[in-house]
Amino acid sequence: MKSALITGTTGQDGSYLAEWLLRQGYKVYGLRRRTSSPNFDNVEAIKDEIEWLSGDLTDLASLIGAVQQSRPDEVYNLGAQSFVETSWPQPLLTGQITAIGVTNMLEAVRIAQPGAKFYQASSSEMFGKVQETPQTETTPFYPRSPYGAAKVFGHWITVNYRESFDMFACSGILFNHESPRRGIEFVTRKVTDGVARIKQGLQHELRMGNLDAKRDWGFAGDYVKAMWLMLQQERADDFVISTGETRTVRELLEVAFGHVGLNYEDHVVIDPKFFRPAEVDLLLGDCTKARQVLGWRPEVSFEQMIGMMVDADMQKVEWEAGRGQSKFQQASAAAGRRRGSGV
Numbered sequence: 001m002k003s004a005l006i007t008g009t010t011g012q013d014g015s016y017l018a019e020w021l022l023r024q025g026y027k028v029y030g031l032r033r034r035t036s037s038p039n040f041d042n043v044e045a046i047k048d049e050i051e052w053l054s055g056d057l058t059d060l061a062s063l064i065g066a067v068q069q070s071r072p073d074e075v076y077n078l079g080a081q082s083f084v085e086t087s088w089p090q091p092l093l094t095g096q097i098t099a100i101g102v103t104n105m106l107e108a109v110r111i112a113q114p115g116a117k118f119y120q121a122s123s124s125e126m127f128g129k130v131q132e133t134p135q136t137e138t139t140p141f142y143p144r145s146p147y148g149a150a151k152v153f154g155h156w157i158t159v160n161y162r163e164s165f166d167m168f169a170c171s172g173i174l175f176n177h178e179s180p181r182r183g184i185e186f187v188t189r190k191v192t193d194g195v196a197r198i199k200q201g202l203q204h205e206l207r208m209g210n211l212d213a214k215r216d217w218g219f220a221g222d223y224v225k226a227m228w229l230m231l232q233q234e235r236a237d238d239f240v241i242s243t244g245e246t247r248t249v250r251e252l253l254e255v256a257f258g259h260v261g262l263n264y265e266d267h268v269v270i271d272p273k274f275f276r277p278a279e280v281d282l283l284l285g286d287c288t289k290a291r292q293v294l295g296w297r298p299e300v301s302f303e304q305m306i307g308m309m310v311d312a313d314m315q316k317v318e319w320e321a322g323r324g325q326s327k328f329q330q331a332s333a334a335a336g337r338r339r340g341s342g343v
């Protein structure tokens with residue numbers, strides 16, 4: 001039986017990847033950091049099938065301990081401070097987790113299990129102010145946020161460990177990918193949650209930032225398979241994973257509101273608070289290499305995915321209503337959640 005250690009197991013991608021690996025017959029070890037209250041929402045269905053190890057990407061000792069305990073064949077480093085907007089008010093923490101955390105994880109593997117295959121969650125945010133379109137594995141990086149800069153470090157340190165220590169270390173340069181498990185602060189989920197609440201009369205308006213930004217949005221369930229495929233190859237390499245289609249945030253609003261028969265223009269209010277100090281205007285990935293070498297391709301379309309997310313949020317909101325909360329209580333809870341997540 002093969003074994004895998006995942007960091008970021010409680011996040012969107014970690015939960016889909018754990019499910020995929022369990023289905024492939026892996027023994028799955030999940031790193032989780034201590035939290036004051038449980039955060040198992042994404043892994044509720046599989047939490048008893050995962051062997052949980054306590055650790056934090058900023059704490060090398062805990063990572064060495066986790067690798068020693070699990071002795072994994074494969075390590076997937078998905079843990080990060082992953083919200084771009086938070087990386088401006090928290091640049092040092094973002095650097096500690098999202099940049100130095102990668103070195104910590106590579107060191108833990110190099111020291112305790114050097115033969116393990118290693119996957120690093122690199123990001124299209126590294127392209128930032130894009131130097132060519134579409135972006136490929138050879139497009140130069142020009143990050144536009146502390147998060148993007150941290151990911152560039154994580155990417156190059158992974159390449160460096162591959163070249164310096166002959167480790168099987170891969171970086172997947174993944175473009176935006178979403179799902180009903182997406183954190184509420186990211187734009188797709190913020191919109192689908194907002195649509196559900198507006199449709200059910202719990203709120204009337206949705207406050208948004210830059211509607212002209214363009215993203216290449218895919219489905220997280222498809223993208224975790226690409227991570228796994230990278231580690232099944234003979235040779236470690238880096239791959240762009242994307243859909244090859246780009247859409248504006250405005251188009252996202254049209255599709256999401258349209259899914260329940262609403263017009264976004266009746267509800268969306270532009271709020272300067274949600275504009276970023278430096279924006280990534282256009283992302284569009286060319287994943288020809290992944291198609292050819294890994295045999296990977298996206299399966300769920302943008303419209304299907306947004307439809308799936310709106311439907312899931314509609315159910316969630318209805319479920320909350322079924323618990324007997326008044327509309328006023330729900331609206332207050334939603335406002336509290338948005339305040340808490342900076343949305």
Ligand code: NDP
Pocket residue numbers: 007008009010011012013014032033035039055056057058077078079080081082083097121122123124173174175176177178183
């Ligand atoms: P999420 O924000 O959903 O999950 C992040 C995970 O990292 C959570 O499990 C979180 O744990 C964990 N984490 C945060 N800080 C630490 C820490 N100090 N030590 C250990 N674990 C920590 O992200 P996604 O699932 O969306 O993304 C997974 C990875 O892929 C991230 O590295 C992200 O930057 C990258 N990426 C994501 C893309 C996307 O579109 N989703 C695109 C390209 C790259 P906790 O639950 O305790 O907070």
Ligand code: GDR
Pocket residue numbers: 082083084085122123124125174175176177185186187188190207208209210211213214215249274275276279280
């Ligand atoms: P991104 O995702 O920054 O691309 O990073 P996000 O969904 O936060 O933003 C996408 C675009 O939407 C614009 N936008 C808004 N964004 C948010 N969050 N809230 C708003 O109200 C809003 N209005 C407009 C943003 O300006 C931006 O242009 C995600 C994360 O998952 C990273 O971890 C990952 O590396 C990259 O995708 C690829």
